[in-house]
Structure formats: C-alpha cells, structure tokens
Amino acid sequence: DCSVRAEASAMGGDAADAVPAGIKALRAFAKAPSHLTTSGDLREGLCELAYPEGPASGGPGALDEVLEACAETLDRLGAPTMARATDRDVRELALLHTACKVLALRDVPRAPELDETTRGAKQKRLFETTWLSLLARRCQCSHVDDATRHRAVDEMIAVVAGRRDWDAARRLARLCVTSVAPPGGADGGADVGADDSGADDPPLEPRAAVLVACSLAEIVAETRKGETIVPGSARAVTCVTLSSLADVALGMMTTKKTTTTRRPERRPGFRGGDAKAEAEAEADADVDADVAADDDEATFPRDLLIARALIPCAVKAAAAAPGVARADALVERIRASILRALAPTFREGSTSSTSERSSDDTSDDDRRRSFGFYLLASHAELVLGPAGAARGAVAGDDRGLVDALARGLRSDDSRTRKASTTALTHALGPETAGQRPWLELVAMVHAFDDFAAHLNDAARAHVDALHPASSETFLDVSGTSTSSEDAPDGDAPGGDARGDAGKTTPNETLLPYEYVLSVWTRGLRHANPSVRAGTLRTFCDRDWIRTRDGLGRFVGELTESFVAEALVPSAMEFPGLRAEVAKVCELWTREAGD
Secondary structure, rough: HHHHHHHHHHHOOOOOOOOOHHOOOOOHHOOOOOHHHHEEEEEHHHHHOOOOOOOOOOHHHHHHHHHHHHHHHHOOOOOOOOOOOOOHHHHHHHHHHHHHHHHHOOOHHHHHOHHHHHHHHHHHHHHHHHHHHHOOOOOOOOOOOOOHHHHHHHHHHHHHHHHHHHHHHHHHHHHHHHHOOOOOOOOOOOOOOOOOOOOOOOOOOOHHHHHHHHHHHHHHOOOOOOOOOOHHHHHHHHHHHHOOOHHHHHHHHHHOOOOOOOOOOOOOOOOOOOOHHHHHHHHHOOOOOOOOHHOOOHHHHHHHHHHHHHHHHHHHHHHHOOOOHHHHHHHHHHHHHHHHHHOOOOOOOOOOOOOOOHHHHHHHHHHHHHHHHHHHOOOOOHHHHOOOOHHHHHHHHHHHHHHHHHHHHHOHHHHHHHHHHHHHHHHHHHHHHHHOHHHHHHHHHHHHOOOOHHHHHHOOOOHHOOOOOOOOOOOOOOOOOHHHHHHOOOOOOOOOOOOOOOOOOOHHHOOOOHHHHHHHHHHHHOOHHHHHHHHHHHHHHHHOOOOOOOOOEEHOOHHHHHHHHHHHHHHHHHHHHHHHHHHHHHHHHHHOOO
C-alpha cells in the first residue's frame, strides 16, 4: 500500500491516479454482485483488507481519507436528493460507510485527546457525510431501500456505542424528535433545556428516525460496569429527550387532518449562505410540502406504526433517566391519555347532537378513537397490566372502560374491532376468556367479520350463552311469558342468564350487556342482508322478560341509541318482523317507565 501511494504521488498524473489505494480497493469491491456485499461481517472484512490496521494505512488520516471520498461521491450523485444514484452507487456508498465505522471504532483511543470543539466538528462531519445522508427525508434515491437504512442505522449506533459518544447520541435524539413530530406542529414538548443540538439538522425519514430512536434507547439504558448516568450530562439529556417521544406519539392521536397545505418556510443552511446550502434548504422545503400534503388515509397506518414503536422506546429511556419515579409518571400519563382517547368527545358547552356536528369533527374523533384502540391493543400490558389483572374492570367495575370496549366491538372499522377484542381478551386473561360466555362473545364478534351467511348462522347458534331464547315465538306485552309456568326450573325467567341452571358465576366474570348490544349492532348492520335478517330474527326470539342474575330484566338493558340507530332501521328493512320488534320496543318503554 505504501509503495502504491508513493508511486501515485510521484507520478503527479491525473485525478484517477491520485485516488488512494484504499479507496480504489473499496470501489473495486463495490463492483461485486450485491449478494456478495450484503453481509456486514463480509463488508467489514473487505474494509480491513483495504485499510489494514497499522501506522502505514490505518492511522488517524485514514478516516479523513474515506470521509473525503464519501463527500466527493455524494456531490457526484447530486446530494442531498441523490436522484442520479444507481444501485451500484448506493453499494459503493454503503461500503465506504462501513469503512468509516471500522476506522472510527479503531480511532476510539485517540478521540478523548481532542478538544471539545474539534471533537464536535469531526463528529458532525462523520455522521452528516455518511449514514445521515441515506436516512434523510430529502433522500429520494429509489435504490436506498429498507435494508440499506437498517444497515446504516446499525453502523451509526455501533459507532455511538463503541465510542460512548453521548454528545452524538444527544444530537441524534433531538433529531429523531423533530423528524417524527407532526408537520408544522410541536415537537412533543421535548424537555431538552437549553440544548438545541440537532434541532436544525435535515429531518430523517420517519421510519428511519424510529429505528434510530429505539436503538439509542437501548444503548443509553445499558449501563456498563463503572458507568453512572450523571444528571445534566449529555447521556442524561439523551434519556430525557427520548422519553419525550411518548408525547409525540400521544400527540398523533389528537392531530387533526390537514385540510389546507401551506409551503413551509425554508430551513436554515448548514454551511453558510452558499449555493449548495440554498439547494439543500430548497430540497427540505419541497419534501416538507409533500409530507404536509399527504392524504390522511395514506399516512394514518404509518402514524400508527410510528406511535406504537415510540412508546416503549420512551418508557425505556425514562426508566434510565435520572430522577425519582420518572418512568412511573410517564406510564401513568400514557395510560390516562390512551383511555381518554377512547371516550366520546363533545365540545364543552355545546348542546348540539352528534348528527349536528361537522364532518371534520366526526372524522377527527373517529381517527382519535381508532388510534387509541390500536395503542391500547399494542400496549395492553402497559395500560391494563398483566393478562387477567383487569378482569374485574372489563366485567363491570370500570364502566368507562366497558363502554369504550363495547364501542370498539361495534365499530364499523375492522382495525378498531380487532384492537378492542385483543384488549378485552388480555384484560380477561386466557383462563376467563376461554370460558362461557366470554368465548361465545369473541367468537360472534369474529364471525360477523365474515360475509358468508352460513358462517354467521353457525355463530348465532351460540347466542344463547349471551342471551337465552324465549320459550315462545312471540312476546306477551303484559310482561309475562304464557308458557313460563310450564318451563323447566333451569329455564325459568329468574334463572341464570347463561342457561346454566343452579350455577352462579362470580361477579368479576359477569358479562355486561353492553358487549351483547355491540354484537346485536354488528349483526343488524352487516353487509349481507341475509345476515341482517337472521340477526333480527334471533333478536326477536330472545327472552326479554327474564331477570339477569338480580340485575333487572334483559329488556331494561336496551339503550335509546341502540333502538334508534340499529333496531328501528333494521325493522324498517324487514316488514315481516316489525310486529315482533314493536313488542320488544313496547316492553322496553314500559320498563323505562317503571
């Protein structure tokens, strides 16, 4: 290597001859088929061949040499967008970045010898010239795929962890917060004090920012022997900044859809007022305008996944941050925010009905509740405790939670129904969820997701576990069953609501009828008219005058909203059942009057 470098310098030929031998070797390796350079270990081995450890080729200048090659390559590819980059160009960049990782970790013993200003400048150049260029939101190269981003994140975090560079971690944490915050909104209230490092850096692609944040949380929470997290230190600030990501995630639930798009202001340049900095700021503004103009239906699933990943990341960082009960307070705030999102929202002081509310308000409420249900199901243990711990709450002790889960079960959105079912079964625990009547409840909720009538008919055969059938095919509006005197003891009107005569169920496992109303609602609103008709027929065949374990008659469990929004419209659709529906409604009216 020394002889090649000396010959190249002595020749004084063209620029190609002046390329360092190590860079020539790396570029030659990058020409290999992609499957040969996919392995990280293989790439590191190639870098060791190009820059073997030793004073001749592995000294302090080797890292600067590779960084210079990275910068030249980025300029050639049209950074920051890299629109002209090919697949081979991206492979070459990735190999150069791996060489930077190898040489940066090799340079660890010499890093503390530098003063803080020099170390900060070298650190900024290292990250901006390499991995952040591939992770930036303004990078529009189609060949920078998820695998490339994952490799870039892994290498960058390995450098931060290997060098214990908490100043770099602090800067990256701040960058992650600004990258995932809603466009034009707050940054989640990040508690970073006077530190603003990374606040003006070009934002990362949101999914890449989540990967970086989760990886940072892992390394800052990992305390090696002899290490302590000192309050006020860069590492402590990193923990606090990452913990603020929970506020960003929770804020996504309440962020309204963007109805108008305004071009954002230009971001400040990084390298002065030169033409290149202006071009970078213009690229950032264009990308931000595109993000702000995204359709909510397209960004909503992405926001769900981002928020789902940010919450455990924030909790882990809060647990590592200095402070008394910081993690406990954060968990309690997350729990309260998610449960609050499940409740219906009405404007304070407003007397207007739901139908009078604007479509934007209704859409925002639906988005917030869907978001809340998804986070509840994703982090059920965080919100509801271990499996089975909230059995009593979902069985009636917490009426707010029961109402919320019931709304989720009857939602027209399949994601919300699935999330509500997941949360309910977690709260019950596997033992209770596998027993009657909870097993039949979940089975019927799943069955109504199918369009085929025969599958729903089979599921309705088990509805007796939720609400027993009447011994007659019609109802006596006087409030008594004409054949109740002849009914067996196990089927008497005062018997067990689940048809298990002589058996009592602990109060904590009783099935609130709000869940059963959700099942009726789903069946009466089913897309298949045969299923709707069969559900209404089954509904009319129930024993409405039976007493529910001393809680009152079944007919008293009907609600005004269910009757008006589900039962009456269904009766209008099927005239042959109107008379029987009218009898149920008359019983309900008499029960309400009593």
